[in-house]
Amino acid sequence: MSGLHSTVKVSFKENIRYAFAKPLPSQKYQHTEEILKQTLSVRKASRIHVGETAKAWIALIPALIFLILFMIYPIINSFLMSFLEGFTFVNGSGSSFVLTNFFAALENSRVPDPIFGLGSYAYILQDRLFLQSLGNTALIVIFSVPLTIIIGLLIAVALYSIKPLQGFFQTVFFLPYVTNTIALGMVFQTIFSSGGLFNAVFGLDTFHWLDVQANRWAMFFVIIVYAIWNGLAFKILVFMSGLASIDKQYYDAARIDGAKRSTILRRITIPLLSPQVLYITITSFIGAFKSYTEVISLFGGGATAFGGTNNQEWMTVVGYIYSTMDVNPDRAAAGSMVLLIIILLITIVQMVVSKKRVHY
Amino acid sequence: MAEHETYFATTKQMRRYKANHILHNVLVYGFLTIVGIFIVIPFLYMIIASFRNPEAFDMEDAMHQFVLFPQWWNDTLAEPNYTVDNFVTVFTYQSTNGSTINFGLYYANTIFVSVVSTIFTIATSVLAAFAFARCEFKGKNLLFTILLATMMIPGEMMVITNYQTVKSIGWENTYSALIFVHGVSVFYIFYLRQTFQQIPNELFLAAKVDGYGHFKYLWRVMIPIASPTIVTIAILSLMGSWNAYVWPNLVANGYYKNGWMFGMKEGWSMWLVSNGLMNLFTNSDTGLDHQTVRIAGSVIVTAPLFVFFLIFRKFIMRGVSRSGIKG
Known part of the structure; x- marks a missing residue:
């Protein structure tokens, strides 16, 4: 008899339903159910429905006030601003709240008159500095993202395959994540100074990496090295948690079939890790397109120093936005719209590609 | 070891497996150590440099800047000066203006x-x-x-x-x-x-x-x-x-x-x-x-x-x- 019972398969979901939704018809449970029904129906009939909505809004209001004021409104405002060429803020005077300023600008009551249209976009897309920042950012993305992902994946797989010292290595690799980007950028700057550690180790006498005499590509090299150093930690962590979720049966089966390590890596590990790879690819593409702090911390000249003699050599898109924002907010807003479009495109392309390649 | 013997038909096979295993471990640990060094060097450098005497540090060659006790390495090298002055400066600095x-x-x-x-x-x-x-x-x-x-x-x-x-x-x-x-x-x-x-x-x-x-x-x-x-x-x-x-x-x-x-x-x-x-x-x-x-x-x-x-x-x-x- 007991054997018969054990063959009846009850899914987890059904189990839950038995446990909660369909109480056994014992006296005790019926009683509870009765009370539950009564309480709920009585309250529902009187004022619970209104009360619940009110409570929801009470709970939402603190967050919503700040989200509307500092997130929703700025998004709309910056979006509209990007279509008003020549728009300027009136700084410092209390009456010039940004939105009223915007309406005033629409009525052409300000000098110089803002022009509604795509003027700011036309301007920045012809501005050599903006195009240069776009190119710079694209270069940083193209080099740093694939390198970081590949190295991170290799480290994660290697780390996952060992037992002794695994925790130690994992902690070491995580260290860059918990450091201040500015502080470590400054340390990299010192390491790559002409009399610094890097030149001494590789016997490069007084090669200029980052200072004003430095070559454009020398600076680029340091930017990429720092981006990889800074970005590895997070990728390794995500890949490690992905590896831990792969069913061990696949590996056992492959081993019984006598598969080589490289085959296992190519045919099992990487396909099963593809959701994590997709996630990391999207987030790191977006992150790298917004790189800014990493670059300025290496040159150490404050918020607007991007290397080279004119301090603009490796200016990024975000850097362009921040450095034009005060005087030409319309151009900064147009720049941020371009950034938004790029981010959307990257995400869409990667989602489409992933439809074919990602195995869930 | 006894465990392995049960898996392999010949000792030759077993030896090959073991050699592969060791090689794999050497490669994996070697790779991880190299990356680990790459990750850790900036931190080590930061800590060592922050305790060095500012004037002496500027004139030293870079290897000297990094190695903790260069005189142990080569006894013709001078002893580096360690100091906490840098931290004192950071907390108490007052400029002329x-x-x-x-x-x-x-x-x-x-x-x-x-x-x-x-x-x-x-x-x-x-x-x-x-x-x-x-x-x-x-x-x-x-x-x-x-x-x-x-x-x-x-x-x-x-x-x-x-x-x-x-x-x-x-x-x-x-x-x-x-x-x-x-x-x-x-x-x-x-x-x-x-x-x-x-x-x-x-x-x-x-x-x-x-x-x-x-x-x-x-x-x-x-x-x-x-x-x-x-x-x-x-x-x-x-x-x-x-x-x-x-x-x-x-x-x-x-x-x-x-x-x-x-x-x-x-x-x-x-x-x-x-x-x-x-x-x-x-x-x-x-x-x-x-x-x-x-x-x-x-x-x-x-x-x-x-x-x-x-x-x-x-x-x-x-x-x-x-x-x-x-x-």
Whole structure:
């Protein structure tokens, strides 16, 4: 008899339903159910429905006030601003709240008159500095993202395959994540100074990496090295948690079939890790397109120093936005719209590609 | 070993397997060690350089700068001078034009801002996540979708307008600008909502029978159950505030205006640690030109984070792998 019972398969979901939704018809449970029904129906009939909505809004209001004021409104405002060429803020005077300023600008009551249209976009897309920042950012993305992902994946797989010292290595690799980007950028700057550690180790006498005499590509090299150093930690962590979720049966089966390590890596590990790879690819593409702090911390000249003699050599898109924002907010807003479009495109392309390649 | 013998038909096969195994281990550990060195060198260099004598350091060759005791290596090399002067300089420096570098003050600002903004973030996020997870109201899904969609939009777009908003409402150089403007995060609301939704509905019904209202249930049942997530959010938020540079640099680059808080007087700099650190490198005052002084600044900005990490290592690593953001 007991054997018969054990063959009846009850899914987890059904189990839950038995446990909660369909109480056994014992006296005790019926009683509870009765009370539950009564309480709920009585309250529902009187004022619970209104009360619940009110409570929801009470709970939402603190967050919503700040989200509307500092997130929703700025998004709309910056979006509209990007279509008003020549728009300027009136700084410092209390009456010039940004939105009223915007309406005033629409009525052409300000000098110089803002022009509604795509003027700011036309301007920045012809501005050599903006195009240069776009190119710079694209270069940083193209080099740093694939390198970081590949190295991170290799480290994660290697780390996952060992037992002794695994925790130690994992902690070491995580260290860059918990450091201040500015502080470590400054340390990299010192390491790559002409009399610094890097030149001494590789016997490069007084090669200029980052200072004003430095070559454009020398600076680029340091930017990429720092981006990889800074970005590895997070990728390794995500890949490690992905590896831990792969069913061990696949590996056992492959081993019984006598598969080589490289085959296992190519045919099992990487396909099963593809959701994590997709996630990391999207987030790191977006992150790298917004790189800014990493670059300025290496040159150490404050918020607007991007290397080279004119301090603009490796200016990024975000850097362009921040450095034009005060005087030409319309151009900064147009720049941020371009950034938004790029981010959307990257995400869409990667989602489409992933439809074919990602195995869930 | 005996275990292996049962697996292999011949000793030759076994030997080959063992050789492969050893080779694999050598390669894996070698690779990990090389990457580990690459990761660790900047930290080691930072710590060693921050304790070196500034004048001597500038004239030493780079190997000498890095090796802890070069005289052990080669006895013709001079003994390096170790000193804590760099740290003293960072905390007490006073330039000829009267401007001071005061990392004690930057520390105080940063700790105050990060603690208050973390409390603010958690309070608002918990309430909002509760409304989304537990309550039914009209327009809930629409509102939530709108909030989720904003996560795609780059923060720079908001910064452009917020910068002007802060100026027009007189929040420039105040703690409010640092605490409230970017205090509410859609991501944290989303993350908490997911945790809240995993709490079975039956608990709520049971609590209702016991006479709990919505908020009492939130306080007594949901928050204790979701406490690991809340701790993770607190840690990420604290780390984010500690590392903030761009926003404070825009809105709090001067001195506090009104002297009401903690009996502040005029001349109370609003800088956070990252801003103070950047200033060490951009300031052209001669006393700050030494690399060792700047590196000492980097050490004192990084050190609290390290201590924090060593204490909360598990929480941080678990939280980051689940959430995936950098503050």
